[in-house]
Amino acid sequence: MTKTTHFGYKEVDVNDKQGLVREVFDSVATNYDLMNDVLSMGAHRLWKRYTIASSNVKKGDCVLDIAGGTGDLALKFRGKVGNSGQVILTDINGAMLEEGRKSLIDNGVFDIGFVQANAELLPFKDKSFDCVSIAFGLRNITDKKAAIRQMFRVLKKGGCLLILEFSKVENEMLEKFYDYYSFNVMPKLGGLFANDEQSYQYLAESIRKHPNQEDLKAMVIGAGFDLCEYQNLSGGIVALHKAVKA
Amino acid sequence: MLRLSLEKTLNRLIDTCDIDIETLEGKKINLQLTELDIALAFVFTNSRIFVIKSNEVSNFDVTIKLNKDAFLSLIGGTSLDELLDNEEVVIIGNVKVAKKLSEMLAMSSQDIEEAIAHYTGDIVAHQIGKGIRLAKDKLDSSKANPIEAIKDEISTILIAPSRSHFFGNKAP
Numbered sequence: 102m103t104k105t106t107h108f109g110y111k112e113v114d115v116n117d118k119q120g121l122v123r124e125v126f127d128s129v130a131t132n133y134d135l136m137n138d139v140l141s142m143g144a145h146r147l148w149k150r151y152t153i154a155s156s157n158v159k160k161g162d163c164v165l166d167i168a169g170g171t172g173d174l175a176l177k178f179r180g181k182v183g184n185s186g187q188v189i190l191t192d193i194n195g196a197m198l199e200e201g202r203k204s205l206i207d208n209g210v211f212d213i214g215f216v217q218a219n220a221e222l223l224p225f226k227d228k229s230f231d232c233v234s235i236a237f238g239l240r241n242i243t244d245k246k247a248a249i250r251q252m253f254r255v256l257k258k259g260g261c262l263l264i265l266e267f268s269k270v271e272n273e274m275l276e277k278f279y280d281y282y283s284f285n286v287m288p289k290l291g292g293l294f295a296n297d298e299q300s301y302q303y304l305a306e307s308i309r310k311h312p313n314q315e316d317l318k319a320m321v322i323g324a325g326f327d328l329c330e331y332q333n334l335s336g337g338i339v340a341l342h343k344a345v346k347a
Numbered sequence: 348m349l350r351l352s353l354e355k356t357l358n359r360l361i362d363t364c365d366i367d368i369e370t371l372e373g374k375k376i377n378l379q380l381t382e383l384d385i386a387l388a389f390v391f392t393n394s395r396i397f398v399i400k401s402n403e404v405s406n407f408d409v410t411i412k413l414n415k416d417a418f419l420s421l422i423g424g425t426s427l428d429e430l431l432d433n434e435e436v437v438i439i440g441n442v443k444v445a446k447k448l449s450e451m452l453a454m455s456s457q458d459i460e461e462a463i464a465h466y467t468g469d470i471v472a473h474q475i476g477k478g479i480r481l482a483k484d485k486l487d488s489s490k491a492n493p494i495e496a497i498k499d500e501i502s503t504i505l506i507a508p509s510r511s512h513f514f515g516n517k518a519p
Binding site for chain 1 (some may be wrong): 375
């Protein structure tokens with residue numbers, strides 16, 4: 102019997118999801134930063150800034166940014182770790198990685214490592230990193246539990262995991278507005294600015310299929326982390342899960 | 348936001364003052380501020396401190412219970428021994444570990460007073476001056492890039508205004 106998983110609201114063969122997600126990101130890669138600004142009205146920059154502030158990263162640290170896309174988080178981590186530290190950006194999608202490389206070079210940054218990798222099978226040694234981050238990437242991964250177990254594996258003892266992801270809105274009124282915006286406005290904006298309505302329909306659907314705050318926390322603890330807490334941002338539109346491998 | 352402020356303050360202290368926390372590696376301290384309904388876990392690992400909600404952590408090496416006045420005395424420089432003698436603090440577990448944390452808290456008293464000001468309902472003069480002091484502290488801590496420090500503060504206010512220093516933090 103074929104094992105299935107969700108791709109937005111569609112049920113697809115588990116082996117097909119990765120390819121379907123890749124098609125979405127191949128399509129949106131060149132307009133990714135612009136669309137993030139348009140769709141979130143700039144809030145994604147604040148969410149990421151809060152994530153960096155929460156990272157507890159210091160000079161000399163090794164940081165892995167998974168599904169790092171266009172490299173905005175990696176760039177900020179680079180400033181934190183200094184010349185004695187190292188930042189590695191991974192993404193499964195070659196087009197996104199290429200956009201990230203261009204963006205970082207445009208920012209005058211040449212010493213961030215780029216690795217095209219599947220988060221479910223990270224090509225790094227055990228206990229290599231002080232911090233692992235993934236921002237708006239986890240919901241696109243087919244086997245989330247496997248990916249979080251990999252994140253646990255590559256973290257050093259005392260290392261910190263940060264998962265920034267869309268989540269469950271706390272307030273009923275805000276939820277109604279957010280649903281209307283997600284399903285009626287976002288795809289139209291995607292069509293208008295990126296000529297790609299379908300990919301942004303997937304974005305809205307994939308957010309609704311992603312585990313809520315408590316379920317994701319349970320998943321993180323289940324992967325072996327000793328401590329995990331989350332902070333809702335913008336009323337739960339986004340949540341930052343922070344876990345420590347104590 | 349309180350936890351994040353404390354975490355940043357203490358880790359900055361460790362780095363700038365080169366404080367040796369090797370002996371505390373792996374230790375977990377539970378700090379309970381009665382009256383204020385604040386319970387914080389200080390977890391020492393990977394040569395840094397994480398400040399987390401107490402209920403997320405188990406197997407503490409030591410639990411420190413004290414009220415608002417005793418806490419303010421502690422960060423004001425009163426020794427833990429003196430507070431113990433006066434029965435103003437309860438310590439369950441490793442006293443040496445508790446002392447080390449209390450010394451660090453005292454060393455960063457101004458920042459910590461700032462972080463908990465909305466809980467303690469401190470004096471009016473303090474409230475008037477806090478915006479100015481906060482901005483000054485942020486700038487001092489990021490002399491290399493004051494614009495970044497200001498952006499950080501603005502981000503906090505915009506993301507979670509109810510938890511910002513300026514609007515009165517209500518959640519630890």
